[in-house]
Structures are given as structure tokens and as C-alpha cells.
Amino acid sequence: MKSIAVVGAGIVGICSAYFLKKSGFNVTLIDREDPGTMTSFGHACSFADYANVPVNYPGLIWDVPKMLLKKDGPLTVDFFYILKNLPWALSFLKNCKQEKVDEIASSLTNLLKHSHISYDEIFKEVNVQEYISHEENLYLFDTKKSLHDYEYANIIRKKNRVKVRNLSKEEVKELEPNIADVYYAGQLFTGSRHTTNPLAISIKIFDKFLELGGIYIKQNVTNLIQKENSIHLSLENKKINFDKIIICAGAWSNQIANMLGENFPLDTERGYHILFNTNEKLIKRPVAWSESGFYLIQIHNGVRAAGTVEIASINKKPNLKRIKMIERQSRKVLPQLGEIKSTWMGRRPTLPDSLPIIGASSKNKNIIYAFGHQHIGWTLGAITGKIVSTISNDKTPNINIEAYSPNRF
Numbered sequence: 492m493k494s495i496a497v498v499g500a501g502i503v504g505i506c507s508a509y510f511l512k513k514s515g516f517n518v519t520l521i522d523r524e525d526p527g528t529m530t531s532f533g534h535a536c537s538f539a540d541y542a543n544v545p546v547n548y549p550g551l552i553w554d555v556p557k558m559l560l561k562k563d564g565p566l567t568v569d570f571f572y573i574l575k576n577l578p579w580a581l582s583f584l585k586n587c588k589q590e591k592v593d594e595i596a597s598s599l600t601n602l603l604k605h606s607h608i609s610y611d612e613i614f615k616e617v618n619v620q621e622y623i624s625h626e627e628n629l630y631l632f633d634t635k636k637s638l639h640d641y642e643y644a645n646i647i648r649k650k651n652r653v654k655v656r657n658l659s660k661e662e663v664k665e666l667e668p669n670i671a672d673v674y675y676a677g678q679l680f681t682g683s684r685h686t687t688n689p690l691a692i693s694i695k696i697f698d699k700f701l702e703l704g705g706i707y708i709k710q711n712v713t714n715l716i717q718k719e720n721s722i723h724l725s726l727e728n729k730k731i732n733f734d735k736i737i738i739c740a741g742a743w744s745n746q747i748a749n750m751l752g753e754n755f756p757l758d759t760e761r762g763y764h765i766l767f768n769t770n771e772k773l774i775k776r777p778v779a780w781s782e783s784g785f786y787l788i789q790i791h792n793g794v795r796a797a798g799t800v801e802i803a804s805i806n807k808k809p810n811l812k813r814i815k816m817i818e819r820q821s822r823k824v825l826p827q828l829g830e831i832k833s834t835w836m837g838r839r840p841t842l843p844d845s846l847p848i849i850g851a852s853s854k855n856k857n858i859i860y861a862f863g864h865q866h867i868g869w870t871l872g873a874i875t876g877k878i879v880s881t882i883s884n885d886k887t888p889n890i891n892i893e894a895y896s897p898n899r900f
């Protein structure tokens with residue numbers, strides 16, 4: 492039985508470890524933290540199968556200054572950091588051309604189409620129904636202008652046959668009567684579902700992996716060396732040889748790729764959440780607020796307000812101004828929110844073309860990369876795990892994965 496190490500126990504690593512174990516590998520999952528507790532813990536809870544519209548879009552370059560000047564806008568930037576990383580920013584902007592955006596949207600749709608069914612394959616064996624809600628996600632437009640500006644996203648969705656339903660203000664009110672009268676209109680993402688407890692789902696899949704005979708090591712990966720037919724992995728206090736290695740360390744993946752002599756243009760879009768106390772159930776479904784770029788979600792222990800984008804160093808301390816902004820806007824949309832229970836910052840792993848890397852290294856087919864899932868890594872965890880397992884078995888996946896090749900940069 493071949494031995495395989497999976498580095499990173501976020502949702503991508505956990506699902507990869509699960510599918511690899513099912514396909515007969517001897518699997519060791521390694522993380523310096525507890526499984527599922529980093530970026531995969533604090534997100535906006537959506538299985539966003541509809542989210543095929545990349546952050547790159549034509550005209551973004553003109554909108555960025557407006558977004559930055561807007562009080563309580565969705566984006567903030569550390570300019571010194573951007574200046575130091577100008578090539579990444581330029582590469583990101585290059586991917587905003589219409590034809591590139593169309594290509595990216597179609598490649599994202601290709602993966603997203605399989606996301607639901609791949610999770611269901613896991614959920615047949617791992618019972619997580621108590622943590623899943625089928626109340627469809629709602630997007631709220633603050634003004635007529637923001638509804639109008641969103642038209643480009645509707646066109647992309649339509650082209651890729653992603654269904655949405657436009658809602659009048661009255662229709663929104665019927666669905667979610669507790670939301671304050673601050674919005675103009677809404678849109679419903681038809682057929683979408685969400686979780687009320689992401690960590691519980693990660694842990695349930697992880698526990699099944701252990702039950703199937705998988706091994707977990709809680710340690711930092713400090714080095715990797717390629718040997719003739721194996722990969723030598725150094726942890727804090729031991730060294731182990733594996734036949735193959737999967738690198739799915741989210742926003743930290745390039746640090747590990749560097750150990751192997753490879754380099755990818757991976758950066759971080761930082762995002763935040765606040766957990767509010769609530770005495771009663773205030774909303775049924777995730778509610779996105781266009782003015783500030785975050786979702787409000789009723790989860791098992793309160794209402795979580797999660798989202799926004801901050802371009803800054805992976806290691807920089809959380810920006811308290813962003814937390815204040817999310818609090819201010821959350822209370823505007825849902826005035827019944829109670830006191831703050833906790834706050835959190837997470838790091839979305841993002842490549843300049845908003846597509847993940849899923850594939851074998853061109854230098855060594857025993858090294859497989861699976862990272863860079865940006866805003867939709869929770870949604871794409873299971874399908875990524877399935878692809879990783881297929882290519883680890885030297886088989887061809889039943890979807891075309893060329894667009895996610897590690898060699899495309």
C-alpha cells in the first residue's frame with residue numbers, strides 16, 4: 492500500500508485525506524493546528540455552488556478607488572504591502588479583461604457543478620444533516636445603483652446556466668421579516684444550501700478518516716526533500732518518508748512549495764467575522780449585504796457576520812477598524828443583534844486568476860498541489876479531494892482540470 496502525506500487539515504486537506512483513504516492509500520494528515528480550525532472555520536458557511544463570478548472583472552481597476560474611498564466599503568488595502576507585491580497586483584488586473592473573465596467563470600463553473608454531488612458522496616457515509624440548511628442564500632442590494640452594477644454578474648451566471656431569482660423589496664420582506672428597511676431589492680441563489688456549523692462538519696469527516704485507519708500528526712512541517720522515489724518530510728521532532736505528498740496548506744501553501752524549490756503567485760485576501768449573541772432565531776438563510784461585502788448567517792451559537800476583503804500581509808495583526816465596520820453595518824441590517832461574543836480573521840488563499848491550483852508538479856508527479864480556492868474553498872473542498880485522489884491513483888478525472896494546472900503561471 493503506497494504511503495501518502497496530506498499537508499494541511501483545512502477542508503481541502505480533510506476531504507482529500509478522506510477520499511485518498513477510501514481509495515486504499517496509507518494516509519497521514521499533518522497540520523500544526525487542530526483540524527478545520529483555520530480559514531475553514533470562520534467563513535460565511537455557504538455551499539456557494541453558484542459562485543462562478545470571479546473577483547476579477549472588467550472595470551475593476553476604475554472601481555477600486557471608489558471602493559477604497561467608500562465609508563464601510565467591502566475592500567481595504569495596505570498600500571505598502573501592495574507596492575511590495577506589485578507583480579501580483581498587475582497579474583490580477585491582467586485577468587480582468589473580458590475574455591479572461593469569461594474563461595475563468597467557465598472554469599469555476601466546471602468545478603462548482605460537481606461540488607454538491609461530491610459532498611453528497613461524503614455525506615452518504617458521514618451524517619451531517621443536522622448541520623445543513625436548505626434555505627437558499629439571499630443577496631441584498633442596498634441601492635438601485637448596486638442592483639444595476641450587479642448586472643455583469645447576472646450575465647456571467649446566465650451564460651453558465653447558474654440560476655438566480657430576482658426579488659422585490661416586498662418579496663424579501665416576506666422571506667426575512669426581521670431585516671431592517673435599509674435595502675432596495677434582493678436576489679435568491681436557487682437551490683443553494685449552507686451549514687450552521689462548519690467546524691462540526693470538518694470534524695465529522697476527519698473522524699471518519701481516522702475510523703477508516705487514517706493517521707493524524709499535529710506538527711509543523713519544517714522541510715521537504717525530494718528523493719529518487721519518495722519525499723522526505725521533516726516535522727518538528729521527526730522525519731518521515733512518503734511515496735507521495737499532497738500540499739493543501741491554504742494560504743501557507745507557497746511556503747511549503749518553496750521548500751520543494753517551486754514558487755507560485757499565491758497571495759492572501761484577508762476576511763473577518765463577528766459572532767453576535769441572539770436570544771431568538773433572527774434569519775433563516777445567509778443574507779449578503781452588498782454595501783459592505785459580508786454575509787449574516789444564523790449559526791448554531793448566534794449570528795455570524797462574515798466576509799469583506801483586506802489585501803495585507805498574511806502575518807499582519809487583525810485590523811480592528813474592519814471589525815468595527817462589520818459591527819456597524821450588521822446592526823444596521825439586523826438591529827436585534829445582541830452583544831459580540833467573539834471576532835475572527837481568516838486568510839483566503841488567492842491566485843491572480845482566481846482559480847485554484849489542483850494538479851501534480853511538473854517536476855515530480857508524486858507532489859500534488861491543491862490550494863488557492865479563494866472565496867469558495869468551503870464549497871470546493873469535496874470536489875478537490877476527489878480530483879486529488881483520482882490523480883494520486885494515476886487516473887484521469889472525469890472533469891477537465893487543465894485550467895487548474897500548477898504549470899499555468
Ligand SMILES: Cc1cc2nc3c(=O)[nH]c(=O)nc-3n(C[C@H](O)[C@H](O)[C@H](O)COP(=O)(O)OP(=O)(O)OC[C@H]3O[C@@H](n4cnc5c(N)ncnc54)[C@H](O)[C@@H]3O)c2cc1C
Nearest residue numbers: 499501502503530531534535537712741762867868869870
Ligand atoms: C470571511 C470569509 C468568508 C468565506 N466564506 C466562504 C463561504 O461562504 N463559502 C466558501 O465556499 N468559502 C468561503 N470562504 C473561503 C474558504 O474559507 C477558504 O477558501 C477555505 O477555507 C480554504 O480551505 P483550505 O483547506 O485551503 O485552507 P485552511 O482551512 O486555511 O487550511 C490550511 C491548513 O494548513 C495548515 N498549515 C499551513 N502551513 C503548515 C505547515 N507548515 N505545517 C503544518 N500545517 C500547516 C494550517 O494550519 C491550516 O490548518 C471564506 C473565507 C473567508 C476568510
